Amino acid sequence: MNKQTILIYDFDALFDILIEIKQNFKFDILKVKTKKDLSDIDKNNLGNYLILTTSQNSSLFSSNCFIIEKLPIKINSLIEKLNIKLLKQKYNFQNDIKLKEYKLDLNSREISLKNIILKLTEREIEILVYLNESNAPQRIENLQKEVWGYASDLETHTVETHIYRLRKKIKETFNDENLITSEKNGYLIK
Numbered sequence: 609m610n611k612q613t614i615l616i617y618d619f620d621a622l623f624d625i626l627i628e629i630k631q632n633f634k635f636d637i638l639k640v641k642t643k644k645d646l647s648d649i650d651k652n653n654l655g656n657y658l659i660l661t662t663s664q665n666s667s668l669f670s671s672n673c674f675i676i677e678k679l680p681i682k683i684n685s686l687i688e689k690l691n692i693k694l695l696k697q698k699y700n701f702q703n704d705i706k707l708k709e710y711k712l713d714l715n716s717r718e719i720s721l722k723n724i725i726l727k728l729t730e731r732e733i734e735i736l737v738y739l740n741e742s743n744a745p746q747r748i749e750n751l752q753k754e755v756w757g758y759a760s761d762l763e764t765h766t767v768e769t770h771i772y773r774l775r776k777k778i779k780e781t782f783n784d785e786n787l788i789t790s791e792k793n794g795y796l797i798k
Contacts (some may be wrong), residue, residue, distance in 0.1 A: 612694050615640050615649070616659040619676075625683065633687070633695060658693055670695065707740050708787065708797065719778075726781040731755070732774045736788075736797070745794035771795055 612635040616623040623639045630637060638647045646659070659673045662798060674693050676686070705712040711720045717728050719736070728736070734755045748767045752758040756766065771788060779785050789796050 612636070612698065613638060613657040614690060614694075615646065615659045617646060618642075619660065621664055622660070622676075629683075635690070640725055658690065658697065660690070705737070705740070707736060710782075712736060712740075712788070721782050721784075724782060726777060727779075728774075732772060732777075735770060735774060739788060739795060739797045742774055742796070745791040745796040746793040750794065 614626070614635050614637050616626070616637065617640045620639070623637065626633075626637050626693070638649070640649065640659075657672060660676070661673065662676050662679070674690065703713055703715055704715065707719065709721060712733070713720070714733055714737070717730060717733050719728055720724050734750065737753050738751065746754075751767045752764070758766075771790075775785070775788050778787050781789075787797060789798060
């Protein structure tokens, strides 16, 4: 959900510079040499991504692109611009996440269906996003670790309580008992 990636397209010198100072960034950096390499990348797995390129390549891209038109550029200025662009993209991405037939807005912490809107807590949003991104049922231990950051040997009913309350809110608002299902191996959105 919070993953951010910069794809540097056909700009080896910049890639080399950024890799040297990578520990200072909150985003991953990947080098892409050809347009075919770019199309072969699984963009769904990158999270919030941005393609960084020069103006000579700008006609190749439409969205998610940051074009460096004037060189040389100060590295601090470049990093600041990249961070701003990534923040804007993240905000827009979080505005509209599909969750079955529902729309999940992380920015306003709401889930909606048609014209009905339900306000959620931050933790409820985190549970829904985590379950939505999972392809298999998630055990309580996984939710404790990934959503709460708890150790797996901790004995608690926090997960069950939160999911019970979240399911109750969804049932009362949308009359839906099946958004989050309880399977033999854990919880799932299917």
